[in-house]
Amino acid sequence: MPFPDTHPALSRALAARGYAEPTPVQAAVLEAEPGRDLLVSAQTGSGKTVAFGLAAAPVLLEDAERLPAAGLPLGLAIAPTRELALQVARELEWLYAEAGARVVTCVGGMDARREQRALAGGCHWVVGTPGRLRDHLERGNLDLSALKVVVLDEADEMLDLGFREDLEEILDATPEGRRTFLFSATLAKDIVALARRYQTEAVRIDTVRRDEPHGDIEYRAVRVAPNELESAVVNILRYFDSPSALIFCATREAVRRLYGSLRERGFPVVALSGEMSQKERSDALQSLRDGHARACVATDVAARGLDLPDLGLVVHAELPVNRATLLHRSGRTGRAGRKGVSVLLVPYTRRRKAEMLLASAGVEAHWSGAPTAEEIRERDQVRMLEDPILTEAPSDEDLALARKVLEGRAPEVVAAALVRLYRARLPEPEELFEVPDRAPARERGPRERGPREANVMVEDGVWFRLPVGRSKNADPKWLVPLICRLGHVTKKDIGQIRIFDRETRFEISPEAEARFREAVAANDKAEMRVEPSAPPGERPPPRPRPAGKAAPHRKGPRQPGRPNGKPHGAKPPRRPRA
Numbered sequence: 001m002p003f004p005d006t007h008p009a010l011s012r013a014l015a016a017r018g019y020a021e022p023t024p025v026q027a028a029v030l031e032a033e034p035g036r037d038l039l040v041s042a043q044t045g046s047g048k049t050v051a052f053g054l055a056a057a058p059v060l061l062e063d064a065e066r067l068p069a070a071g072l073p074l075g076l077a078i079a080p081t082r083e084l085a086l087q088v089a090r091e092l093e094w095l096y097a098e099a100g101a102r103v104v105t106c107v108g109g110m111d112a113r114r115e116q117r118a119l120a121g122g123c124h125w126v127v128g129t130p131g132r133l134r135d136h137l138e139r140g141n142l143d144l145s146a147l148k149v150v151v152l153d154e155a156d157e158m159l160d161l162g163f164r165e166d167l168e169e170i171l172d173a174t175p176e177g178r179r180t181f182l183f184s185a186t187l188a189k190d191i192v193a194l195a196r197r198y199q200t201e202a203v204r205i206d207t208v209r210r211d212e213p214h215g216d217i218e219y220r221a222v223r224v225a226p227n228e229l230e231s232a233v234v235n236i237l238r239y240f241d242s243p244s245a246l247i248f249c250a251t252r253e254a255v256r257r258l259y260g261s262l263r264e265r266g267f268p269v270v271a272l273s274g275e276m277s278q279k280e281r282s283d284a285l286q287s288l289r290d291g292h293a294r295a296c297v298a299t300d301v302a303a304r305g306l307d308l309p310d311l312g313l314v315v316h317a318e319l320p321v322n323r324a325t326l327l328h329r330s331g332r333t334g335r336a337g338r339k340g341v342s343v344l345l346v347p348y349t350r351r352r353k354a355e356m357l358l359a360s361a362g363v364e365a366h367w368s369g370a371p372t373a374e375e376i377r378e379r380d381q382v383r384m385l386e387d388p389i390l391t392e393a394p395s396d397e398d399l400a401l402a403r404k405v406l407e408g409r410a411p412e413v414v415a416a417a418l419v420r421l422y423r424a425r426l427p428e429p430e431e432l433f434e435v436p437d438r439a440p441a442r443e444r445g446p447r448e449r450g451p452r453e454a455n456v457m458v459e460d461g462v463w464f465r466l467p468v469g470r471s472k473n474a475d476p477k478w479l480v481p482l483i484c485r486l487g488h489v490t491k492k493d494i495g496q497i498r499i500f501d502r503e504t505r506f507e508i509s510p511e512a513e514a515r516f517r518e519a520v521a522a523n524d525k526a527e528m529r530v531e532p533s534a535p536p537g538e539r540p541p542p543r544p545r546p547a548g549k550a551a552p553h554r555k556g557p558r559q560p561g562r563p564n565g566k567p568h569g570a571k572p573p574r575r576p577r578a
Contacts, residue, residue, distance in 0.1 A: 006030070007057040009065060009098040014050075017094065023047035025207045029055045037202035038181045039195045046207065048153065049091040052077070052181045056149040057099075059179055060124070066100040070122035072146035073104075077127045078170065080157040082107040082278065083285065088153060089127040101125055106132045106142070109278030116141045130158060130166035137173055144174050155184040155191055164194075171198045185328075216334035218341045219365035221354055224432075225478030226347040226528060227485045230261045231430035232370040233317055236343055237267065237295060238429050239371035239379060242312035244288055245295040248329050250318040252299060258317060259297045266427040272298035300325060308332070316344045319354060323361040348473040373429040384422050461495040461507030464516075465533035469502045479504060486523055486530055487516040498536050505536050 006014070022030065025042040029051040032038060038055065042048050060074050061067060067074075077092070079085040089105045096103070104118045106128030112135070119126070119141050126133070126142065136142040150171065152158065158167060171180075180199045184191050187206070195202055224232040237245060249255045252273040259271040270284035270293045287293040288308050296308070297317075314333045320326040326344075333340025344365065346354040358365050384390075394402070405414055466483075468474045476497050483494055483506060493516070495507030508516045520530040 006054060007061055007099070009061070010054060010057055010095060012098055013095050019050075023051075025205070026051040026054065028205045028207055032203045032205065034058060035179070037179055037199040039187070039192075039199060039202040039204045040181070040183045041185065041187045041206045042183060048183050049088050050095060052151045052153075052183065053092055053095045055181060056151070056179070059148045061099060066098075067096070067124050070102045070124055072143050073119075073123050073126040074146060075125045075149045075151070076133075076144065076147055076170075076174070077125065077151040077153060078130055078133060078158070078167065079127065079153045080129065080161055080163065082109055082129060083281070084154065085127050085129050086282075089125075092125050092127065096125070103127060106136055108132045112136075130163040130170065134166045134169055137170060144170075147174050147178050149179050149181065150174055151181045151183070152194075153183050155182050155194065156186050156188065159190055159194070164190075167194070216339050217330055218339070219330070219358070219363050220341060220343045221346050221358065221365040221367045222343055222370050223351070223367065224345050224347055224370055225482060226349055227478070227482040228370075228430075228432055229317060229345055229347070230258060231432055232345055233258065233315060234262070234265055234267075234427065234430050235371045235373070235376060235432065236315055236345075237262075237313075238376045238427065240313050240341060240343075241379070241383065242341075243291070243294065243310035244308050245313040245315060246308065246311060246329075246332050247295060247297045247315040247317050248320075249297060249299060250321075254318060255297050255299055262295065262297065267295055268293045269295040269297060272296055274299065274301050300329065310338075312338070312340050314340065314342045316342070319344060319346070319350055320357065323357065326357055326361050326363070348475075348478065349468055351473060370432050371429075373431055376429040380423070380426065384419070387422075460510050462510060462513045463505055463507055463533045463535045464520075464530050466504045466506070466528060466530060467502070468528070469500045469504055471501050474499050474504050479506075482528070483530075486520055486528065487512075488519040489516050500536075505533050 023046055025040065025046045025048060029038060029040065032055070038052075040048070040051075042051075056075055077085075077088050079088055085107045086105060089103050092101065093103050101124045102122065103125040104115070104123040104127070106115045106119070106126060108129050108131055110132075112132070115132075115136065116139075119136065128136075133142065137144070152167070158164075180202070182191070182195050182199065182202070187204075222232060222236065233247060247258065249258055252275055255271050255273045259269060262269045270287050272281060272284055276284075284293070284296065285308075288296055311333045314330050316326070316329060320329060330340075330342035333342065344354060344358075466474075466479070476499075479497060479499075480491055480494060484490060487508070489508065489512045493509045493512035495509065497504065497506045523529065
């Protein structure tokens with residue numbers, strides 16, 4: 001359906017942007033009773049910024065075609081992060097462009113003096129983060145006395161980040177008659193309490209589908225060996241070939257490591273983490289929006305509030321810590337009616353955790369191995385044959401140059417050169433170890449007893465152990481490359497591998513022992529720490545007794561109370577005097 005009762009200036013802006021019909025949250029906001037406050041629960045990427053921009057238009061513009069001359073701000077939008085605030089400002093700028101709106105941003109990490117001058121020059125909308133807005137308010141740079149509309153975007157995240165006091169001071173400085181729009185992914189008790197304090201008879205709108213996962217996101221769980229996570233990320237990026245992708249890591253160090261690994265392989269990638277300066281973060285995001293970078297490696301905190309264009313792929317390089325993080329990460333894709341893919345990389349040692357995580361989120365994922373190099377090359381062929389460069393009508397200049405290229409050359413030679421040029425811009429896929437799809441240990445029935453042993457022998461080998469066994473799907477197919485990588489050895493340096501229920505013991509040749517010990521000592525992966533071990537074997541036989549000494553004979557049943565069967569308080573018999 002078309003946008004109902006929209007101001008003409010905003011209608012023209014929507015048409016220019018290709019908005020044919022409203023999203024569910026936009027339709028619900030526009031159909032709400034005029035003049036009321038709004039308490040809205042909506043998913044990330046549902047079009048919230050346009051929704052509150054449209055809802056604010058009747059208050060700000062009334063019957064006028066354009067806004068009055070810029071002076072004291074009429075609208076205030078508060079967002080939890082710098083990136084989200086800047087994104088909201090960009091949306092309001094194009095939405096209110098024909099209405100003559102001037103939008104000023106006040107966010108942490110930017111030049112506060114420049115913001116002060118912009119506020120003094122007058123504006124219609126102020127968009128900012130709580131801390132910076134409070135700072136301008138206390139310094140007298142921000143006057144909210146003429147405010148007509150206040151918007152709290154992603155209020156749940158602002159409270160989670162500890163901005164309650166800042167929000168309360170800002171809202172206490174706003175006039176009584178303003179309209180207040182509160183948007184949140186969830187309507188928890190603290191959100192409802194905030195709404196009761198600062199809203200008047202708010203219309204409650206809930207557009208979040210709680211009984212089913214996001215319908216536009218396809219979830220995939222990819223089995224990988226613990227030592228091949230980075231290689232698996234490479235193959236997933238190559239297989240899906242999304243215009244832009246977001247890769248989540250748990251720590252800043254993991255972001256740096258994966259970013260360097262992808263750059264080394266030739267991927268156009270940027271990184272986002274909390275240690276970066278505002279300029280570095282802004283440059284990284286601009287590279288993604290311009291198409292100069294096609295993937296972003298980020299921590300959860302750095303990726304809050306990101307809205308990347310054409311984001312078709314989210315990769316969980318490290319498993320989310322809980323259900324909320326899984327859904328929040330995955331919700332970066334599959335937005336505004338577009339389809340998206342969310343891929344979880346699941347080491348065999350974490351399979352059970354991944355299954356519980358997906359079950360708690362109500363998500364049904366397709367389980368598979370990582371894309372192989374052969375599958376990626378097959379997709380490359382299809383993509384090359386469907387590339388617009390082969391289907392576009394050539395210009396006269398192109399045809400003239402093509403005829404010169406064909407002079408003295410066979411068409412197959414020219415086509416082969418085109419294939420080489422196409423492949424030259426693509427990073428090579430990784431050769432991954434093929435691993436079987438195994439059910440969790442609890443579903444495999446009775447375990448076979450006794451260790452499994454590799455058919456490799458080394459003389460006088462030194463034994464080590466890994467804290468992973470059959471209960472975590474240990475298998476020589478991925479244990480061998482893991483040992484090689486952790487210990488900087490080759491396959492020929494590894495002797496027997498014996499896999500038990502909760503540990504694996506393996507042999508290293510004496511020639512490689514010193515190198516192996518030095519490498520594993522520097523390993524910081526506590527989950528896969530290598531330790532020295534005794535050789536596995538049978539229980540040692542009992543020590544032989546001295547000749548002529550009989551085994552002790554116990555008379556009668558053991559008496560309770562003492563390990564040796566003697567009652568408490570019993571004294572040994574006196575030895576007769578000589």
